[in-house]
Amino acid sequence: MKTTHHGGCPHDCPDTCSMIYQVEDGKLTGVKGNPDHPMTRGGLCVKLKDYEKRHYHPDRLLYPMRRSGPKGSKQFTRISWDEALDEIVSRWQAIIAEYGPQAIVPYSYLGNQGLVHGLNGGDAFFNRLGATVTERTFCGEGSSTAWLLTVGPTAGVDPESFIHANYIIIWACNSVSTNLHHWHIVKEAQKKGAKLVVIDAYASKTAKEADWHIAPKPGTDGALAMAMIHTIIEEGLVDQDYVDNYTIGFDELKERAKTRDAKWAEAITGIPADTIRTLAREYATTQPAAIRLGVALERHKGGGQAIRAVSCLPALTGAWQYVGGGALQFPVWEHPYKFDVICRPDLIPEGTRVINALQLGRVLTNEPPAGSPIKSLMCWNANPVTQAPETDKIVQGLLNEDLFMISAEHFISDTAMYADILLPAAMGAEQEDIILSWGHLYLTYNAKCVDAPGEAIPNNEIFRRLAARLGFQEENFQWSDSECLEQYVDWSAPACVGIDLAYLREHGFARLKVGTKDDRAPHKQGNFPTPSGKCQLKSEGAINFVPGPFRQMYGDFQPGELLDPLPDYVPSRESIATNPELAQKYPLSIISPKSHGFLNSCYANIEQKIKGQGEQFVLINSVDAEERGIKDGDKVRVFNDRGAFEGDARITADVNAGLVVATLGYWRQLNTGTVNSISSSEFAGMGNAPSFSDNLVQVVAAHA
Ligand SMILES: Nc1nc2c(c(=O)[nH]1)N[C@H]1C(S)=C(S)[C@@H](COP(=O)(O)OP(=O)(O)OC[C@H]3O[C@@H](n4cnc5c(=O)[nH]c(N)nc54)[C@H](O)[C@@H]3O)O[C@H]1N2
Ligand SMILES: Nc1nc2c(c(=O)[nH]1)N[C@H]1C(S)=C(S)[C@@H](COP(=O)(O)OP(=O)(O)OC[C@H]3O[C@@H](n4cnc5c(=O)[nH]c(N)nc54)[C@H](O)[C@@H]3O)O[C@H]1N2
Ligand code: SF4
Ligand SMILES: [Mo]
Numbered sequence: 001m002k003t004t005h006h007g008g009c010p011h012d013c014p015d016t017c018s019m020i021y022q023v024e025d026g027k028l029t030g031v032k033g034n035p036d037h038p039m040t041r042g043g044l045c046v047k048l049k050d051y052e053k054r055h056y057h058p059d060r061l062l063y064p065m066r067r068s069g070p071k072g073s074k075q076f077t078r079i080s081w082d083e084a085l086d087e088i089v090s091r092w093q094a095i096i097a098e099y100g101p102q103a104i105v106p107y108s109y110l111g112n113q114g115l116v117h118g119l120n121g122g123d124a125f126f127n128r129l130g131a132t133v134t135e136r137t138f139c140g141e142g143s144s145t146a147w148l149l150t151v152g153p154t155a156g157v158d159p160e161s162f163i164h165a166n167y168i169i170i171w172a173c174n175s176v177s178t179n180l181h182h183w184h185i186v187k188e189a190q191k192k193g194a195k196l197v198v199i200d201a202y203a204s205k206t207a208k209e210a211d212w213h214i215a216p217k218p219g220t221d222g223a224l225a226m227a228m229i230h231t232i233i234e235e236g237l238v239d240q241d242y243v244d245n246y247t248i249g250f251d252e253l254k255e256r257a258k259t260r261d262a263k264w265a266e267a268i269t270g271i272p273a274d275t276i277r278t279l280a281r282e283y284a285t286t287q288p289a290a291i292r293l294g295v296a297l298e299r300h301k302g303g304g305q306a307i308r309a310v311s312c313l314p315a316l317t318g319a320w321q322y323v324g325g326g327a328l329q330f331p332v333w334e335h336p337y338k339f340d341v342i343c344r345p346d347l348i349p350e351g352t353r354v355i356n357a358l359q360l361g362r363v364l365t366n367e368p369p370a371g372s373p374i375k376s377l378m379c380w381n382a383n384p385v386t387q388a389p390e391t392d393k394i395v396q397g398l399l400n401e402d403l404f405m406i407s408a409e410h411f412i413s414d415t416a417m418y419a420d421i422l423l424p425a426a427m428g429a430e431q432e433d434i435i436l437s438w439g440h441l442y443l444t445y446n447a448k449c450v451d452a453p454g455e456a457i458p459n460n461e462i463f464r465r466l467a468a469r470l471g472f473q474e475e476n477f478q479w480s481d482s483e484c485l486e487q488y489v490d491w492s493a494p495a496c497v498g499i500d501l502a503y504l505r506e507h508g509f510a511r512l513k514v515g516t517k518d519d520r521a522p523h524k525q526g527n528f529p530t531p532s533g534k535c536q537l538k539s540e541g542a543i544n545f546v547p548g549p550f551r552q553m554y555g556d557f558q559p560g561e562l563l564d565p566l567p568d569y570v571p572s573r574e575s576i577a578t579n580p581e582l583a584q585k586y587p588l589s590i591i592s593p594k595s596h597g598f599l600n601s602c603y604a605n606i607e608q609k610i611k612g613q614g615e616q617f618v619l620i621n622s623v624d625a626e627e628r629g630i631k632d633g634d635k636v637r638v639f640n641d642r643g644a645f646e647g648d649a650r651i652t653a654d655v656n657a658g659l660v661v662a663t664l665g666y667w668r669q670l671n672t673g674t675v676n677s678i679s680s681s682e683f684a685g686m687g688n689a690p691s692f693s694d695n696l697v698q699v700v701a702a703h704a
Contacts, residue, residue, distance in 0.1 A: 071400075143687070360394050
C-alpha cells in the first residue's frame with residue numbers, strides 16, 4: 001500500500017523544507033518538496049532529492065558495535081543494545097566514582113535540527129548527570145551576539161518579504177547553494193526590478209548571478225560597513241526622523257565614523273573608494289532595501305563588530321519603515337521554542353565547567369580546563385573530525401586509549417571511527433519531531449512513517465534508555481517523543497494562535513502569527529526588543545556573551561569581556577596586512593565555505609554525491625599559481641603550522657590574488673587532510689564564534 005506523510009528536512013539548513021514522504025510496504029520510496037509550502041514550493045535541493053537512498057544506504061550503521069581493533073582502525077563487532085548500554089553505564093559509573101561526572105563530556109551539534117532529536121536533545125540528560133557543559137558556537141553565535149546587542153531578538157525582515165525589496169544586499173552568503181528557497185524569492189524580486197548586490201570574498205555561484213559583485217578581502221567587511229556609515233552620514237542620507245525617534249547613540253556613531261571614510265576602507269578592503277560611496281548612496285536612497293547577513297561575516301576576529309556595523313545600516317536610512325526593508329539574520333528569535341524545558345539548565349550543578357566545542361582538539365590534548373580530567377566523550381549529531389578546527393589535535397586526542405568514546409551515528413564518520421561503542425541512530429522518516437527553523441517563520445512537522453532498518457533508534461530513545469538505567473526520576477526522561485513536542489513549544493504564545501500539534505500533524509507546517517510577508521514591518525515605529533526599546537547604535541556597558549540554546553539558555557554563565565560600546569573595524573588575526581610576520585611563511589588567505597553538493601560533512605561519503613560535487617578543489621588565482629609553478633588540475637598541498645590537506649588546483653579569476661578557496665565537508669578518511677586541518681580554534685570577536693575566514697596558508701604542488 002502507498003501512503004504519503006508530512007516530513008521536515010532535519011538538516012542544518014536555513015530552508016527547513018516541508019517535505020512529502022512516500023511510503024510503500026513499510027519502506028520510504030521517495031521524497032519531494034511540499035508544493036503547498038510558500039518557501040519550499042515543491043522543490044528540494046540536490047542533496048535531499050533522493051533522501052530515501054540515504055535511509056537505505058549499504059554503509060548505514062544498523063547495529064550497536066564495540067571496537068575490536070586499535071582506535072581508528074574501523075574494526076567493530078556487533079553487540080546487543082543491552083550490552084552496549086550496560087557497558088556505557090558501568091564505564092561511566094566507574095569514571096564518576098573515580099573522577100566525578102565532569103570527566104564525561106557531551107558533544108553534539110545540528111546534524112539533526114529537530115527539537116526532540118537535535119542539538120539540545122541530550123542536554124537535559126547530561127545536565128542531570130552533572131557532566132561538563134559543552135558550549136556549541138559553530139554557527140551564528142557571534143552574529144547573534146552582535147544582532148541582539150543592536151536590534152534585540154527580532155526576526156527582522158521576513159525572508160518572504162524580500163519580494164517587495166527594490167535593493168537587496170546579500171552579504172557573505174552563498175544563497176544558491178546554502179539558502180536555495182530564499183534565493184528563488186530574491187531572483188523574483190530581481191526580475192521585478194530590484195538591484196541585487198552580493199558582497200562576497202570571491203565569485204561564488206551567488207555572486208555570479210548578482211547585478212553587482214563586490215569582493216572585499218576576507219575579514220574586512222567591518223571597514224566596508226563603517227565606510228558606508230560614514231558616507232551615509234556625511235552625505236546627508238540619514239533618515240533623521242527615524243534616527244531621532246528609534247535609535248540611541250547616533251552622535252557617538254557619527255563621531256566614530258568620521259575617520260572611517262571610503263579612502264580609508266579602500267586600503268583595507270581592496271575595494272575602490274568610489275565603489276564604496278556608490279554602494280552607500282544606492283543603498284540609502286533605494287527603498288525598500290533589504291540585507292541578508294550570511295554566517296561567514298562573523299568568522300574572523302572583527303566579525304562581531306562588522307555585523308554590528310551592518311545591523312546599524314537599516315536604522316540609519318530608515319529602511320525598517322518599509323515592508324521588505326531592514327535586515328535578516330536568524331528568524332529563529334521569534335519561534336516560541338521552550339529551550340528551558342528542552343535543555344533543563346536548572347539541572348546543571350553549580351560551578352560546572354564549560355568547554356567549547358570548537359576547541360575540542362585543544363581540550364583533549366592540552367591540559368584540560370580546571371576540574372577533573374576528561375575520561376569519556378559522547379558524540380551525536382556532530383562530526384568534529386571533519387567540521388571542527390585544529391583537526392589534527394582532535395584526532396590525536398581521540399586516539400588516547402584512556403578516553404572512553406561513544407558515537408551515535410548514521411555512518412562510520414571521520415569521528416565515529418574512533419569510537420569504542422557505536423550506536424546506530426534513526427534517520428528523518430524514522431522519528432517524529434518538529435524541526436527547528438532558523439531561516440523562515442514556519443513551524444515544520446516531521447512524521448515517523450517508517451521503522452528504522454536494523455536496530456537503529458532515535459537519539460531521544462538512546463537518552464531515555466540511558467536515563468532509565470541510571471535511575472533518573474524526572475518526568476521529562478519518561479516523556480515519549482510526542483509528549484516532548486507538546487512540552488517543547490509554547491503553544492499558548494501569541495505567535496501560535498490557532499496552531500497546535502494536531503494542526504501540524506494534519507498540515508505539516510504552520511506559519512507563525514507574526515504578520516504576513518505583505519504587511520510585516522516590525523520596526524516601522526521602532527519597537528526593537530532591546531533594553532532601550534530602540535536600535536542600539538551604541539551599547540554602553542555591553543559584555544560579550546554566548547546567546548541562546550548553544551549555551552542552553554539565554555544569557556550567559558560567566559560574564560565575558562567588556563565590549564567596545566560602538567561598532568568598528570577590527571583587523572583579522574591572520575592576514576598579510578595585519579600579521580606580516582606570519583604572512584612571510586603563509587602568504588595566502590584561505591576561506592572554506594560550504595560545498596554545493598554536501599550538507600556540511602553529510603553526503604560527502606556517498607559516491608553519487610561526490611560525483612556531483614567533484615573532488616576537493618582549491619581555487620587559486622593565476623598570479624599565485626604561476627609564482628608556484630602550479631598548473632590547472634595539479635594536486636596541491638595547502639598547509640600551515642596547524643596541519644595540511646590536499647586538493648586539485650583550479651586556476652581561476654573567481655578568486656583575487658592572495659586568496660584561495662576550498663569548500664568544506666570532504667571526509668578525512670577519503671582524502672588527505674581536510675580544510676579544517678589548517679583552520680584555527682581561536683574565537684572570532686564575539687559569541688565565541690569560529691574564525692574560519694581568518695587563516696593564512698601556503699600552497700605548493702603536492703609531491704613536488
Ligand atoms: N572550515 C570550516 N569549518 C566549518 C564551517 C565552515 O564554513 N568552514 N562551518 C561550520 C558550521 S556553519 C557548522 S553548522 C558546523 C557543522 O558541524 P557538524 O554539525 O559537526 O556537521 P555535520 O557534517 O552536519 O555533522 C553532523 C553529523 O551528525 C550525524 N547525524 C545526522 N542526523 C543524526 C541523528 O539524527 N542522530 C545522530 N546520532 N547523528 C546524526 C551525521 O551523520 C553527521 O555525521 O561546521 C562548521 N565547520
Ligand atoms: N549546500 C549546502 N548548503 C548548506 C550547508 C552546506 O554545507 N552545503 N550548510 C548549512 C549551514 S550549517 C550553514 S551555517 C549555512 C551557511 O551558509 P552561508 O551563510 O552561505 O555560509 P558559507 O558558505 O560558509 O559562506 C558564505 C559566503 O561567504 C563568503 N565569505 C567567507 N568569508 C568571507 C568574508 O570574510 N567576507 C565576505 N564578504 N565574504 C566571505 C564565502 O566565499 C561564501 O561564498 O548553509 C547551510 N546550507
Ligand atoms: S538541505 Fe535545505 S534546501 Fe535541501 S531539502 Fe533540506 S532544508 Fe531544503
Ligand atoms: Mo552552520
